Amino acid sequence: MLKVSSVTSSEIAGKSIAVLLPCFNESVTIAQVIDDFREALPTARIFVYDNNSTDMTAEIAEDRDAIVRHELRQGKGNVVRRMFSDIDADVYVLVDGDDTYQADIAPHLVQVLISDDLDMINAARVTALPGAYRPGHRFGNFLLSTIVQIIFGRNFEDMLSGYKVLSRRFVKSFPAMSSGFEIETEIAVHALELRIPCAEIKTDYSDRPPGSASKLRTFRDGFRILLLILRLVRDERPFPFFGSIGVFLCLAALVAGIPLIGTYIQTGLVPRVPTAILSVGLVMLGVLFIFTGLILDLTTRTRREMKRLIYLSTSKNVSNV
Numbered sequence: 017m018l019k020v021s022s023v024t025s026s027e028i029a030g031k032s033i034a035v036l037l038p039c040f041n042e043s044v045t046i047a048q049v050i051d052d053f054r055e056a057l058p059t060a061r062i063f064v065y066d067n068n069s070t071d072m073t074a075e076i077a078e079d080r081d082a083i084v085r086h087e088l089r090q091g092k093g094n095v096v097r098r099m100f101s102d103i104d105a106d107v108y109v110l111v112d113g114d115d116t117y118q119a120d121i122a123p124h125l126v127q128v129l130i131s132d133d134l135d136m137i138n139a140a141r142v143t144a145l146p147g148a149y150r151p152g153h154r155f156g157n158f159l160l161s162t163i164v165q166i167i168f169g170r171n172f173e174d175m176l177s178g179y180k181v182l183s184r185r186f187v188k189s190f191p192a193m194s195s196g197f198e199i200e201t202e203i204a205v206h207a208l209e210l211r212i213p214c215a216e217i218k219t220d221y222s223d224r225p226p227g228s229a230s231k232l233r234t235f236r237d238g239f240r241i242l243l244l245i246l247r248l249v250r251d252e253r254p255f256p257f258f259g260s261i262g263v264f265l266c267l268a269a270l271v272a273g274i275p276l277i278g279t280y281i282q283t284g285l286v287p288r289v290p291t292a293i294l295s296v297g298l299v300m301l302g303v304l305f306i307f308t309g310l311i312l313d314l315t316t317r318t319r320r321e322m323k324r325l326i327y328l329s330t331s332k333n334v335s336n337v
Contacts, residue, residue: 028126032334033060034105035122037082037113038095043071044225045115050080052119053109057126063103064113065095073113093194093202100187104334108187112178117141118220125181125217135186136207136214140174141221156238163245164201167253168208172216175204176241179219184334186212189327198244205248210324254316258309265302269295 035053039046050062064077064084077084087098096110107126111117117139125137161175178200186207194202207214250257273295279287 031106033107035062035109037064039113040067041069042113043073056119056122091195093199097192108182110180117179134213135183137181138216139179139219142218143221185330185332188330254312255309258305262302262305269298
């Protein structure tokens with residue numbers, strides 16, 4: 017259980033807070049989301065980044081006095097990268113514009129971030145509504161989150177939640193290379209790799225209102241997230257990644273070569289020359305993979321140290337910039 021120390025409302029009011037709403041065809045819900053977060057965080061600036069919507073999302077957001085901007089590159093990752101680049105604030109509340117996340121818990125999340133001196137809070141979804149969190153999405157989230165927990169750490173149970181509260185130091189040091197829904201995975205792995213102070217707090221999750229449809233495609237986006245995890249394992253854990261391939265190749269060479277070795281000991285002959293050549297080639301390739309993993313591991317450590325230094329050198333407050 018996360019212990020929350022006291023932070024006064026004036027301390028929260030003294031912080032520059034930005035609510036970030038990446039949107040694509042959310043005309044049914046965007047007005048309610050803006051109203052709810054304006055009521056929850058009266059001093060916050062609310063930004064709506066429209067991602068080539070074909071409905072009235074941008075116009076409705078403007079009517080609600082949100083700050084509306086546009087990102088032409090399609091995909092949530094592209095929108096988040098643009099938001100993080102453009103906006104300066106002390107605290108960032110990143111949330112989907114589909115009216116499924118609980119706005120009235122935002123002050124508490126901001127309070128925990130400030131009082132516990134954290135850089136990231138992940139709002140884990142909790143719901144009993146079967147339509148809000150479809151079984152395919154639930155299973156996919158569980159599977160992908162479990163894979164990340166095994167490889168990178170066990171800080172997050174709901175890695176794919178679209179509701180996060182972030183510090184300026186996190187936002188301005190995060191590279192944001194993903195283009196689509198993989199961005200949540202990239203944020204989680206970035207926090208785990210740099211051992212950034214973070215927490216996860218359970219929040220209520222609601223069904224989409226009538227007329228609103230999810231943009232997430234279970235198999236397509238799940239496959240893209242899985243590919244991202246594999247790329248991150250390759251980039252952030254190169255020795256286990258390449259080393260395991262090298263060991264597998266060496267074992268395959270051993271399985272193919274043992275009968276040849278036995279025959280050679282008995283007769284002094286190598287009856288299956290192609291198999292012998294294959295075994296030698298597999299051994300050489302396996303050793304090459306192992307040494308590649310070792311070299312890349314040293315490079316990754318250096319790159320991780322540089323990312324850590326950039327993170328530490330980034331100011332947590334706009335007033336200090």
